[in-house]
Amino acid sequence: MINSKKILSLFAAFMLLGTSAVMAQGTAAAPTETPEQMWTGVGYYVLLVLLICVVVAVIGKILKVYDLTLQLQGKKGINWNNVIGIICILFLIAGLYGAYWSLTVQGNMILPESASEHGSKIDFMFWTTTVITLIVFFITQALLFGFAFKYRGSDKRKGYYYPHNNTIEKIWTIIPAIVLTILVVFGFFTWRTVTNTTEVKGDLNIDITGHQFQFELRYPGKDGKLGIVNYANYTSSNILGIDYKDRNSFDDLKADTLVLPVNTSIRINIHAQDVIHSVYLPHFRVQMNAVPGLPTFFKFTPTITTEDMRHRLDKPDFEYLLLCNKICGGGHYNMQKVVRVVTQAEYQDWISRQKPYLTDKLKEELHLADAGQKKSVGQNRIALNN
Numbered sequence: 580m581i582n583s584k585k586i587l588s589l590f591a592a593f594m595l596l597g598t599s600a601v602m603a604q605g606t607a608a609a610p611t612e613t614p615e616q617m618w619t620g621v622g623y624y625v626l627l628v629l630l631i632c633v634v635v636a637v638i639g640k641i642l643k644v645y646d647l648t649l650q651l652q653g654k655k656g657i658n659w660n661n662v663i664g665i666i667c668i669l670f671l672i673a674g675l676y677g678a679y680w681s682l683t684v685q686g687n688m689i690l691p692e693s694a695s696e697h698g699s700k701i702d703f704m705f706w707t708t709t710v711i712t713l714i715v716f717f718i719t720q721a722l723l724f725g726f727a728f729k730y731r732g733s734d735k736r737k738g739y740y741y742p743h744n745n746t747i748e749k750i751w752t753i754i755p756a757i758v759l760t761i762l763v764v765f766g767f768f769t770w771r772t773v774t775n776t777t778e779v780k781g782d783l784n785i786d787i788t789g790h791q792f793q794f795e796l797r798y799p800g801k802d803g804k805l806g807i808v809n810y811a812n813y814t815s816s817n818i819l820g821i822d823y824k825d826r827n828s829f830d831d832l833k834a835d836t837l838v839l840p841v842n843t844s845i846r847i848n849i850h851a852q853d854v855i856h857s858v859y860l861p862h863f864r865v866q867m868n869a870v871p872g873l874p875t876f877f878k879f880t881p882t883i884t885t886e887d888m889r890h891r892l893d894k895p896d897f898e899y900l901l902l903c904n905k906i907c908g909g910g911h912y913n914m915q916k917v918v919r920v921v922t923q924a925e926y927q928d929w930i931s932r933q934k935p936y937l938t939d940k941l942k943e944e945l946h947l948a949d950a951g952q953k954k955s956v957g958q959n960r961i962a963l964n965n
């Protein structure tokens with residue numbers, strides 16, 4: 580009854596159960612779930628899968644016994660070809676209904692209209708691809724299971740041996756190749772228009788730095804310029820490694836919310852300090868990896884203020900979000916910030932209330948007290964001249 584194969588598969592099942600238990604305890608550190616809850620969750624689903632396997636095996640055995648009894652009585656046994664054929668049709672109906680359900684229920688969770696200028700191009704591409712693949716999906720699934728049912732095994736007919744047909748080969752190679760080429764070229768040109776901006780500078784430059792597990796935002800001060808950063812300058816009080824030999828960095832501002840003035844071209848400069856993160860602004864159709872040692876950037880123009888979007892969606896507490904889109908470690912889920920698109924006036928008011936990165940403590944640490952004062956004297960002079 581029990582051979583080495585069965586013992587091995589039982590061993591594999593226990594290993595799987597053990598691994599899930601260890602994984603469950605590892606992730607149980609998440610504050611929202613207690614270890615007990617996670618343990619019940621994983622154990623429950625593993626047992627459910629085992630139970631389904633047992634039920635299927637039992638039904639199979641019962642049918643086998645029934646089939647053998649019929650044969651012993653000299654009757655024709657179960658026509659398995661018909662059973663399999665009908666299962667194929669049931670699978671087609673259940674599968675298509677599942678696809679429809681998923682489109683209507685999960686489809687409702689789709690992002691609202693794009694809140695950036697280039698976003699409509701990305702959306703157009705997304706919907707073109709979705710519609711084409713959906714049409715192909717429905718046709719091929721219907722043909723696959725429909726044919727499996729229509730041409731199921733039968734004593735009345737014999738399978739026709741049909742080894743090769745060049746025309747069919749050509750059709751099903753060339754048509755997908757053309758469609759894919761169009762989609763890829765279309766995507767290439769769209770991406771080029773989105774990212775290939777002649778003037779690389781935006782009206783507003785903002786630095787976004789990702790590290791485990793937080794985003795740091797840096798806005799330029801009154802001079803409108805961000806100072807140079809270099810990871811080698813990193814200290815516990817200079818977490819971005821800002822280079823204070825560069826005077827542009829003296830008035831750089833620290834912010835907790837990514838506030839963007841509407842209808843202004845924004846250039847986000849993207850840095851990472853440890854592993855690869857990704858700056859993802861889904862409502863603006865913006866995503867760019869944050870790679871350590873390789874600064875990247877993305878330029879876009881927000882077009883709908885947070886206030887306006889709340890009205891349009893009829894959700895009074897709607898917020899745009901900045902998310903990390905690379906699984907960068909245990910606290911990845913926590914890497915998010917609120918993004919707020921506001922009017923120019925609101926932006927000016929907000930920026931005037933942000934604190935500089937160059938704190939008194941840091942000035943002391945860098946022996947910059949003098950330089951800071953000289954700078955402010957210089958600024959006053961300019962202000963007077965104006």
Ligand SMILES: [Cu+2]
Pocket residue numbers: 789855856857903904905906907911914
């Ligand atoms: Cu991350």
